[in-house]
Amino acid sequence: MDICVVALGKIGLPLAVQFAAKGHRVTGADTDERVVELVNAGTEPFPGEAGLDRLLKDAVGAGLLTATTDTTAAVARAEAVVIVVPLVTDEAGVPDFTALDSATRAVARGLTPGTLVSYETTLPVGTTRTRWGPLLAEGSGLAPGEDFFLVFSPERVLTGRVFADLRRYPKLVGGVDAASARRGTDFYTRVLDFDPRPDLPRPNGVWDLGAAEAAELAKLAETTYRDVNIALVNQFARFADRQGIDIDIEEVVDACNSQPYSRLHRPGIAVGGHCIPVYPRMYLWNDPDATVVRAAREANAAMPGYAVELLADAYGELRGAPVLVLGAAYRGGVKETAFSGVFPTVAALAARGAIPYVSDPLYTAAELTAHGLTPHRGEPVTAAILQADHAEYRELTPADLPGVRVLVDGRRTTDPARWAGVHRVVIGG
Template identity: 45%
Template structure:
């Protein structure tokens, strides 16, 4: 029978999954003196990490810090998760969980990782999941798999806890310093162990918030991300109302948010990323297990918010069509396929929804993104990559991702680029309206008020109102 791990507070740490979050976490732990073994199923990732070279781009400090901890011998990497777990006292799991085309949760990758962890698990080990999960997954699904594979009982032979990652690409080390760390175990011993671990690998100033259970900790991440999705959907509804009334929603939101209880987000052409458009479905998955009655509502608002935010691409296309007439056979350019500006990530990007909506309206869609090669764009399903020879075909441009490179668009228009472009739809409120309009181009944004709408409504009111004198 395998021996128990030593109870030392400096027991080795196995980090399972060396992606855009897992690799910085492994480095964070190593910088705080822990011996870390990073695990990943991709041999190229392992080779890169062992050489001290980061395969994750766009993360400040990561390349330098990775090279430092590899050189010091504090971080190694392997494809053998089970063997790494045998050597570890703490196991941190950050393997992706996604949704399929039907918005059903796909556990396949993290289930496989959990099986591998169970095969190497020893008594006394602390296993922590950081991947965002439906409520009840850690204490239910994963506790069962780990116990089944190892022969040990969760909460008796090994500790099991959940602590959601709360960081964003491009600022992970900063977020680890400033955001409170939420933790919760399946029992009191697991909770005490997970709190002690994070206290040892985070800055002294970082607050640790202890929840009553792993389920509670799972809920924290789901409600904070779903809140943002619902808030953005509300902002988008406000924007469409403002357009119909000929009003400026962004000015109204700025004014409304001067009241301390108002925190309205920014409307736009859609919501992308690994988190916001995905995790509401994790919350809905948990609700599906509840009885369908008044005491257990089925989370109608998050479900509706998803539909609203995904519909903004079609709405944006309709705004352009209102300006140009039929888009059949006309060339439209999408600037930026990344899910947000200055990030080389495309998870659930609104660019895909925009392309589908434009194609449905008969348009020929071109895309441009300086963060991706033409080959990468083709692989993502974009047929027409913008080249200089095609610029004069473009009759409308949609700014989808506010990359720094696009801030000069007005200047480029002034110097003759896109000579036949009539409409610029600023999907992220990032371009200079006055400079674009000064060039004789029509600038529109989500919620900026459709031209002529106010006067039309005034005329209709005068005709139909019984109070008209």
């Protein structure tokens, strides 16, 4: 097939490479000229995605992957178009469709009869049918479900392990009509590989959910579930902290999860990234009466402030205290600060009059400064809060932070045996 992938970001580029690895001819379209030049040179534009460098070089070298800034021209040559332009929301969860609208109009101008259009960007329920269908029809003069096929098929991968996740998890597809769903199912069957999963209720592969709305809801529901689950265990952890007796929430969670009907997550200082903090708000945009979802989002958003409270309880007055926040990334091993807990943690420290510094093994001082953070350049600190579970922090000791009196380990990453003589605090411990 000839395939066009619109947006060569951390999800779109691995998808384009995956399609090319299956022998299809892929054109990646992106508005960023730098990204286009790097891809055409076989150079990954961002680090950290396992396997991407080699697979990208192979695809470009074989002539199966090229990149362009001309989306319309790329679409005109394609039998299938996959759109992975991010949908951003404000703090209230109101979507800003500007970038996706623009991309969709560019796709519409090049759309030809018989083409499959698949949106992989997470969307509010109903968006594929009621927004993209009419917009594509308006710009192309073609009717969805009649002249071209239209589906929603959510990405279900984590950056850093996209290729492994593409094989591991079923691909969900929903169409604006039955013919579109069948075409989408056939397409993804041809471009993906799947590992056998004996634990699944249906064989691993492409799952046709019927309507596009079902696939949209499935993506929002599975992500919102995680937010609610984390909020629940965070509240259990805060309850354990208030008891004043020896309750370790980690042991409680292990005990609960020894029974097959309990799948509690782990407590922590923050829930970050492009997905979990965002998609529950997107769901609430459609369903403002979802009180459980709203309460969970508020509970998780309060955790960085709670970690600072734990620090103040153990340390005392924080005004004027130099405090190091360990980790700018939203999760360990990933160079990404989207909705990272570092920002509310620094804000909560500053609100108490502390002097917050930030360090991260993945970021230079200049990069931290560009994010509005004050990099740690070796200044003495008397307290620290671990915000990201980088593997490097497992070996951390007080000798690495001379003068530190209190450590709040918000991810339970440090080794308690290494921290004798320092007041080490964990959430729910």
